[in-house]
Amino acid sequence: MEFNRITDIDSIVTHPGGAHKDDFLACSVMLHYITVPIFRREPTAEDLSNPNTCVIDVGGEHTPELNNFDHHQFPRDYVPTCALSLVLKHLKLYDDARIFCDWLETAEWFDTRGPVKTGKWLGVEREAMAKLNSPIDITCLRQFASHSELLPGNVIWEIMHLIGSDLVNFVQSARQRMDYIAENHEIWDLGDELKVIFMPRTEPMVDDASSGLGKFITTVDTAQGCVGLVYPDRRGVGYGLNRFNDDLRLEFTKISDCEDVHFTHNAGFIAKTSATEKARLQELLKMAWDNSISKS
Numbered sequence: 001m002e003f004n005r006i007t008d009i010d011s012i013v014t015h016p017g018g019a020h021k022d023d024f025l026a027c028s029v030m031l032h033y034i035t036v037p038i039f040r041r042e043p044t045a046e047d048l049s050n051p052n053t054c055v056i057d058v059g060g061e062h063t064p065e066l067n068n069f070d071h072h073q074f075p076r077d078y079v080p081t082c083a084l085s086l087v088l089k090h091l092k093l094y095d096d097a098r099i100f101c102d103w104l105e106t107a108e109w110f111d112t113r114g115p116v117k118t119g120k121w122l123g124v125e126r127e128a129m130a131k132l133n134s135p136i137d138i139t140c141l142r143q144f145a146s147h148s149e150l151l152p153g154n155v156i157w158e159i160m161h162l163i164g165s166d167l168v169n170f171v172q173s174a175r176q177r178m179d180y181i182a183e184n185h186e187i188w189d190l191g192d193e194l195k196v197i198f199m200p201r202t203e204p205m206v207d208d209a210s211s212g213l214g215k216f217i218t219t220v221d222t223a224q225g226c227v228g229l230v231y232p233d234r235r236g237v238g239y240g241l242n243r244f245n246d247d248l249r250l251e252f253t254k255i256s257d258c259e260d261v262h263f264t265h266n267a268g269f270i271a272k273t274s275a276t277e278k279a280r281l282q283e284l285l286k287m288a289w290d291n292s293i294s295k296s
Helices: 003-008 021-033 045-049 083-090 094-100 104-122 126-131 135-145 155-184 209-219 278-288
Strands: 011-014 038-040 053-056 186-189 195-198 228-232 239-243 261-264 270-273
Touching: 003 021, 011 021, 021 053, 021 083, 021 104, 021 135, 021 155, 045 053, 083 094, 083 104, 094 104, 094 155, 094 209, 104 126, 135 155, 155 209, 195 209, 195 278, 209 228, 228 278, 239 278, 270 278
Parallel strands: 011 038, 011 053, 195 228
Antiparallel strands: 186 195, 228 239, 239 270, 261 270
16 A cells, blocks of 8 residues: 555544553554544444555454554464554554664563563563553553544544654654764774764754664664764763763763863763864773773
8 A cells, every 4th residue: 555545544443442552552653644533443344444444453454555453363473563563564664663662562562462471571570560550651541441532632632643743753853863873973992892982063963863872882783882972062062972871981080170071970971071083082081991890
């Protein structure tokens, strides 16, 4: 099905009864693209055959060309896949969402395997899963479940629209940052296991590019092993220096007395410098480095 057929959808149907995170979020993501009512009922044969009706998490069909996104018919040993997974795949957002949304895989497991198996997969006790519940989640799902019909203007519909739009925009902007980093970054291997990623100041510069550096390190082979980040200071002409994964071998209080270092956090994990020359930035990093101590 062509992507632009999504704009032809005139309603969403999802299952009645208890609501779950996957159907709530799958509907929310769709509302980013279409302003339509949501009906919480069993779908009819006509619903399933009509591409203008989007059927989510019910109906026993995954036929994206007809805008039907159910996963319950998949075999028990199928890779954990929920309704949100199917909608994100259809919108070509899934691969990036799995990279940037750390919660997504857990949501897939929870919906398809339940709390006990998910807890074992995460390496935590079953009771720990309940302790992670938020009243935000609980209230949104309860209120969603209490309606048989949700129209634009309804508080829950509007919240779902906000959540869906925020999720889509987050994934798309994170991809833009990752592409920007991939195109502009440098890896500095300064010896003695001191390896850092450096982002130069460019024009134009992606807003808050530093927020994607950690994810870049963990997902790009050439960047793995980096212990520090160097990135343009948004509040000045210099650079920020930061630990990655709180590696204690970088102790920035050691450079706090340097004339061109105007801020160091007393916990030692970050510093700000007016220095702009690469040689000086590398010198500061070496001064802050101590490979003789434990990194954690």
